[in-house]
Amino acid sequence: MGRLLITFLLSVIGLMSGLTFLWKVPLIEKNRPSFKRRLKVSVIIPARNEEQSLPQLLSSLKDQNFPIEEIIVVDDDSTDRTLEVAEEFGIQVISEFEHTGKSAACWAGAKQAKGDYLVFLDADTFFVGSDALEKALSTYRQEMKTGLLSIQPYHVIKQFYETLAIVPNIVVMAGLNRFSLFQNLPKRGAFGPFILVNKEEYESVGGHGAILDSHMDDIELAKLYKTHHLPVEVFGGQESIHFRMFPEGVKQLLNGITKSLIHGSKGTHAVTLIAIGLWLLSTILPIVLFVLASIQEAILFIFLSIIMYGVGCLHFRWLxxxxxxxPWQTALVPFFYVLSFLVIYAWALIQVYILKKVSWRGRVHKV
Structure with missing residues (x-):
C-alpha cells in the first residue's frame, strides 16, 4: 500500500509542477494603433535549403499592410532552389558572404540593410493576418523602445510524425524561464525565428557579428544584449506568427530537435528542470499506479489512477x-509523446557527448 500511495503522490506533485513552467504566455495584442509616421523596416531571412518553406513566408510578407522598406534573403550556400524561389518573388538576395551558418547570414543581411529597424525571420515562419508585423512593431515602440523583442511562432503541422515535436516545443519554451509562475527566476535567451531590433543599437553591441561561431544565435544574441544592459522581451506567436518546423520528414525533425534541446537546455534554471522532470514523470506514473493497484486488487488506487490519467490528459492538452x-487526439496519449521525447533526447545526448557532432541542413556541426 505504501508504494501505491507514494506513486499517487508523485503523480499529483508532477501535475502541479507542470502548471508552473508555462503559466502564462503573453501574446502580441490584437488592436494596436497605427503609426503616426512611417518606420523604415528591413526584413532579413537567413535561408539554407528552404525552397519548400520560403514561398509561404514571402507571400505573407507581401500581404502585410505595413510598408516594408526591403526584404533580404541571405542564401547560405543552398543546394536546392532557395535562391531561385526568392528571385521569383522579386526579393533581394545575398549569396556571397564571409563564414557560413545562420549568425553569419544574419550579419551579412544586417550590414546591407537600409532600415532603421531589423526583423530577422526564419524561413519556415509565416505571418498570420495582415497586421501582424505592425502589431509587433507597435509593441516594440510603445512598450520597450529599446532592446530586443522576440516571438516564438505557434507550431502548426500537416503530418502525424510532426506531433513528435509537442513535448520538445513545450520543453524549449519552458527552458527560457520567461513564462514561469516563479517570476524571480533569471530569464534567459530569446526565440530565433522572429527577432526585432533597432539597427543602431544592434550595431553598437556588435549584433550577429559578435556571435558568428554560435549555433544558437537566439540565446547568444539575448545574452549579448543583457551584457549591454538592454532589455529582452519574448512573446508567444499564436495570433501573429506561425511556423511548420519539420516539413521534410522525420530525419529533419530529429536533427532539429537535437540541436535545439542540447544547446537550449544548458542554461535552463535548476528549478525549471526539476519542474519539467516531475511533469514528464507524472504522465507515466498513472499507468504504473494502475498496474500496481490491479496486481494488489486495490480498488481505490485503480480508481485514483484512472482519474489522474484523465486529469493528465487535460493538462497535456492545456500545455x-x-x-x-x-490534433486533440494527441492529448489522449501523453505518455507516448513523453517516451518519444526521452528517446529523442537520449539520441541527442549520444550525438553531442559521444559522437560530438550535430547535423542540420546538410551541414555537420562539431560540438
Missing part, C-alpha cells in the same frame, strides 16, 4: 495548446 495547433 500543447500554448505551443502549437495539434
Amino acid at each position: 500543447m495548446n500554448k505551443v502549437g495547433r495539434f
